[in-house]
Amino acid sequence: MTDRASLDSFLAKWRAQWPEWGVAETFLPAAQRQSADAWLALRGELTEAAWGGDDPAPGAAKLAWWQEELAGWARGLRRHPLGLALQKLPLDWAALAASLPALRASRSPEGDRATALRGLAPFAQAQATLAARLFDAASPASAQATADALLAEWVLRLPERGVPAAGTDLPSLLALPPLRGGTRVERIHAALVRGRLRRLARGKAGPVPPLAALVAAWGAARG
Structure with a gap:
């Protein structure tokens, strides 16, 4: 399979x-749509590794691999097909790599929501900063707001692990x-x-x- 075909496969997986x-x-x-697909597919690979499946070990190994991969992107190297779309962009891939231990630890957060958000902060900050640079935003979203959004994604992954999402504080999350x-x-x-x-x-x-x-996308697009 060619690099381009492999990249298309990962993008199709995320879209599915x-x-x-x-x-x-x-x-x-229109000029942002291809980069958006690749960026969100990368985010999906990272969060799936961190939060998916009923056994944390494979995901932890995958995140360790991604940490090496993103550090390689910072040095001009790549192995993963998503690097074909993203690696050459002038982004701080090393900072994203350095934030992955915080993402890995968030699989089973301890304490209340505030504690969980503090734990996610390094990854949330790196994600928001890279996204702002990639999509030419005037400034990144705040780390706290990004962590809130990530916590919502974490809840969506719970059923994959046999954990009922209904057991979490959904009303509190939706009130944010x-x-x-x-x-x-x-x-x-x-x-x-x-x-x-x-x-x-x-x-x-x-x-x-x-x-x-x-309707949701229209409201979000307006800012």
């Missing part, structure tokens, strides 16, 4: 997991303000995550229906 993105990306400039500032890409994705959380709160799972996704 988030089919509502095909509606939501309407509110992105939506992601503001930063990039349109991150805001729209966070809005889709919230949409899925609302469905979970009603006992449903899976993608946000197209019309609801369109």
